[in-house]
Amino acid sequence: MAEVPFQIPVHLQQRISAEQAHHYRIVPVKEEADTLVLKTDTSALDTLLQELQIVLDDTVSLESCATDELERYLSSNYRMASNTASKALGYTTDFLEKVIVQAKTIGSSDIHFEPYEERCRVRFRLDGKLMEYYEIPIKDYPAIINKIKVRARLDIAEKRLPQDGRITLTTPTTEFDIRVSSVPTLYGEKLVLRILSKDAGALQLEDLGFTTEELDTFREGVKRPNGILLISGPTGSGKTTTLYATLKELNQPQTNILTIEDPIEYTLEGINQVQLKENIGLDYSSALRTFLRQDPDIIMVGEIRDVKTANMAIRAALTGHLVLSTIHTNSSWATISRLIDMGVPPFLIASTINLSVAQRLVRKLCPSCKQKVPLESHHYPNFGKSVSDINEHYIPKGCNDCHHTGYKGRKAIYEILPITKALESPIKEGHTEIEEHLNQNRIKTLKINAINLVKQGETSIEEVYSLLL
Numbered sequence: 001m002a003e004v005p006f007q008i009p010v011h012l013q014q015r016i017s018a019e020q021a022h023h024y025r026i027v028p029v030k031e032e033a034d035t036l037v038l039k040t041d042t043s044a045l046d047t048l049l050q051e052l053q054i055v056l057d058d059t060v061s062l063e064s065c066a067t068d069e070l071e072r073y074l075s076s077n078y079r080m081a082s083n084t085a086s087k088a089l090g091y092t093t094d095f096l097e098k099v100i101v102q103a104k105t106i107g108s109s110d111i112h113f114e115p116y117e118e119r120c121r122v123r124f125r126l127d128g129k130l131m132e133y134y135e136i137p138i139k140d141y142p143a144i145i146n147k148i149k150v151r152a153r154l155d156i157a158e159k160r161l162p163q164d165g166r167i168t169l170t171t172p173t174t175e176f177d178i179r180v181s182s183v184p185t186l187y188g189e190k191l192v193l194r195i196l197s198k199d200a201g202a203l204q205l206e207d208l209g210f211t212t213e214e215l216d217t218f219r220e221g222v223k224r225p226n227g228i229l230l231i232s233g234p235t236g237s238g239k240t241t242t243l244y245a246t247l248k249e250l251n252q253p254q255t256n257i258l259t260i261e262d263p264i265e266y267t268l269e270g271i272n273q274v275q276l277k278e279n280i281g282l283d284y285s286s287a288l289r290t291f292l293r294q295d296p297d298i299i300m301v302g303e304i305r306d307v308k309t310a311n312m313a314i315r316a317a318l319t320g321h322l323v324l325s326t327i328h329t330n331s332s333w334a335t336i337s338r339l340i341d342m343g344v345p346p347f348l349i350a351s352t353i354n355l356s357v358a359q360r361l362v363r364k365l366c367p368s369c370k371q372k373v374p375l376e377s378h379h380y381p382n383f384g385k386s387v388s389d390i391n392e393h394y395i396p397k398g399c400n401d402c403h404h405t406g407y408k409g410r411k412a413i414y415e416i417l418p419i420t421k422a423l424e425s426p427i428k429e430g431h432t433e434i435e436e437h438l439n440q441n442r443i444k445t446l447k448i449n450a451i452n453l454v455k456q457g458e459t460s461i462e463e464v465y466s467l468l469l
Contacts, residue, residue, distance in 0.1 A: 006069075006404065008077045010121070010135045012036075016056065018078040018102070024052065027073040029063070039065040039073065075400040079106045079126075096147055099134065100169060100178065104195055109236075111195070113148075115141055115188035127363050127410055128236065138187075145182075145189055152180035160184055166263065167193075179263050196265045203245040203266070208238070209412035214444070217416050221355035222246055222324075225297075228317045230304070231357045232329040238361045238412045239326040240265055243300060246324060247271060250298055259300040260287040276302065288312040292319065301325040307342040314344065317352040331446065332356040332417035333434055336427055350424040358415040358446055360467065362459045366402035370394040370457065394457045411458065413449040413467075 012028040015036060021027055026038040026048075038060055042048050045062050052060050099122060103111050108124040113136075120141040122134035136144065149156045152165030167178040179194040210218060221229055229246075231239045244266050251257060251270050262276035272294075274287055284301055285308040291299050292315075304310050304327045313323045329335045335356045339349050375393050396406020417438075419427075426434055438445060444452075450464035461468070 006072045006076045008073065010132050013077055014134050015058075018080050020055070021074055021078040022080060024048065024055075025070060026052070026062075027070065027077065029073075032061075034059055036060045037063060039063050039070060041065055041067045041070045071400055072404065076404045079403050096144060097169070100193070100195075101171075102133075103193075104176065109195060111193040113141075113145065113191040113193075115185065115190065117187055120188075127405070127407060128361060129405075141188060145191060148180060148191055148193070149182070152178075154180065154182065159189055177263070194263075196263060203241065203248050205242075205245045205249055208242060208245060210414060211444070211449075214414055214416050217418060218355065218357070218414075219249075221416075221418060222250060222322070224322065224354050226317055226320045226322055227354035228313060228323045228325070228352050229355045229357070230335050230353065231324075231326045231359060232332065232335045233326075233359045234328065234330075236361065237359055238410075239359060240302075242357075242359060242412065243324055243326065244268065247298075247300060250322075255297045256295055257298045257300070258291045258294060258296045259302075260284055260291070261300070261302040284309040285312045288316060292316060292321075296321055298322045298324070303327065304339075307344060310339055310342055310344050314348050314352050318348075329358070332358040332415045334358075336419075340427075340430065346428045346430065350419065350427040353419045356417045356419060358417075359412050360446060360450075361410045361412055362450070362453065362463050363407035364409045364411050364458055365394050365396055365460060366399060366406055366408040368401040368408075369397040369399035369406065371397050372457070375461075390451070390455060393454055393461055395460055395462075406460075407463075411453075413446060413453065415444065415446045415449070417443060 008027060008029065012031065015028050016026065024040070025042050026040045028036055029039050030037045036056070036058055038052070040048065040062055041064070045064070049060065049062055099111060103124050106124070106126065108126050110125040112121075112123040112125070112130065114121050114123065115138065117138075119138060120136040121132050122136065123130045123132050125131075146156050148167075149163075149165070151167045154163045154165045161184070163182045165180040167180060169176055169178060177196040179196060181192045181194070182189045205215060205218070221227075231242055233239050247257060247259070247268060251268060253270070257271045259271060259273045260276060261273060264273050264275055267273065274282075276282060276284065276287070284303070284305065288299065288301060288309065289312060299313075299316055299321055301309065301313055301323065302325070304313060304325050313325060317323050327335055327338060329338045333356070335358070336349060336353070340346055372392055372394055375390050398404035398406045402408040422437060423434070426437070437443075446467050450459075450467040453459045454461055454464060
C-alpha cells in the first residue's frame with residue numbers, strides 16, 4: 001500500500017489525544033529507541049519540552065516545522081468537532097466512552113472493533129468511508145468487548161453466535177442510542193456500534209438533495225390518502241433519513257401515524273413508534289396486522305424483507321392507508337421486479353404503489369479546494385456516451401477545511417418514478433424496459449442526476465463511478 005502523505009501511523013497517533021495535539025501544537029512522527037519524536041511550530045521549544053515531559057509522562061524530543069506543515073498533520077490526523085459539541089458531550093477518562101464520544105462529536109455513523117492475530121483496530125465511518133483511529137493490544141481486547149456487551153445487555157459467555165443489543169448514552173445535555181452488533185470471527189468477536197441520533201428536529205425534505213421538480217413529484221405522491229411509497233437503495237444510502245423527513249412533514253394533530261422499525265433511529269413527537277422484536281414474535285408482518293386494528297392513517301414499515309410483509313403492506317394500502325417503506329434494490333423500476341419475484345401479484349402492485357424512489361448518497365467536493373481539470377477520454381474509457389458532453393470536471397485536492405479528504409458533507413441523489421396508468425400494462429405484463437417512458441416523461445434517473453452533479457462541480461466522477469457504468 002502506498003504511503004499517504006502526512007498520515008501518521010495509528011500506533012503513534014494514539015499516543016496523544018486530539019485535544020493535546022491542537023492545544024500544544026504537536027504531532028508524533030516517529031519513535032527512536034524509547035523517545036517519542038514530536039513536530040511543532042512553537043518557537044519556545046525548551047519550555048514546551050519541559051511541560052510535555054510532565055503531561056505525557058514520557059520521554060519526548062521536539063523537531064521544528066513550518067506552520068503549514070503542522071496544520072496539514074493536525075487536519076489529516078486529529079479531526080476536532082466544534083468546542084460547543086465537545087463541551088456538550090463531556091469527555092471522560094474511560095476508553096470506551098472516550099471512543100464513542102469522539103465518534104459522535106466528529107460526525108461518525110459507525111464504530112468498528114476488529115480483532116486480528118496480533119492486534120485489534122478501531123475504525124470510524126466518516127462520510128461513508130472507514131478510517132482507522134485506534135490500535136488496541138490483543139490482550140486488552142476481551143475486557144473492552146465484555147464491557148460493551150454488558151452495557152448492551154448481551155450474553156458475555158456466548159462467543160459463538162451473533163448477537164444484537166442497544167446502549168443508551170446519557171450526557172448532561174444530550175442522549176443518544178447506540179446499536180451494537182457482534183459477529184464471531186477467526187480471532188475473536190467483531191463489534192460494530194451504530195450511533196443513532198434521536199434528534200429529528202433538523203430533518204427537512206428540502207435539505208436532502210431533491211431537485212425542485214423531484215420534490216414536487218415526491219410531495220404529490222405522499223399527499224395521497226392511500227397507497228404505497230417505496231424507497232430503495234443499498235445499506236447506508238440514506239433511505240431511513242428520507243423516510244423520517246417525510247414522516248415529519250406528514251405529522252399533523254389530526255393524523256394517526258404508526259411505525260415499526262429496527263432500530264428506532266430518531267424519536268418523533270406525535271408518532272407512535274414500535275421497536276421490532278423478532279425473538280418474541282413481533283416482526284414486520286405481525287406488527288402490520290396489529291396496526292390495522294389501531295385506526296391508522298399512515299403506516300411506516302422499516303423494510304419489506306419478504307412476501308408476507310409485502311402482502312400485508314398491500315393489504316393496508318387497499319384498505320385506505322398510506323404505507324411508507326424501504327426495500328433493497330438498485331433502481332426504482334427494479335423495485336417493481338423485486339416485488340413480482342417475491343410472488344406479489346402484478347395487478348396489486350400496479351394498483352397500490354404511488355411512488356417508487358431509488359436513492360444514493362454521494363460525497364460533495366470541498367468548495368475551498370476542488371480543482372477544475374480537462375476531461376480526457378483515456379481517463380474514463382468505460383463511460384462511453386455518459387460523459388461525452390463534459391469537457392471539464394472537478395477533482396478533490398484536500399485542505400484544512402475538509403481534513404485533506406477533498407470532500408465535505410454528503411448529498412442524496414434520487415430517481416423518482418410515479419406509478420401512473422401508463423405503467424400499469426408494463427407491470428402486469430412483466431416488461432423490464434421502460435426507457436421510452438422515462439424519456440417521454442422527463443424522469444431523471446440516478447445516472448442522469450449523477451452526471452448533472454458532475455457538470456455542476458458538486459461531486460467528482462470518481463465518486464459517482466458506479467452510477468455511470
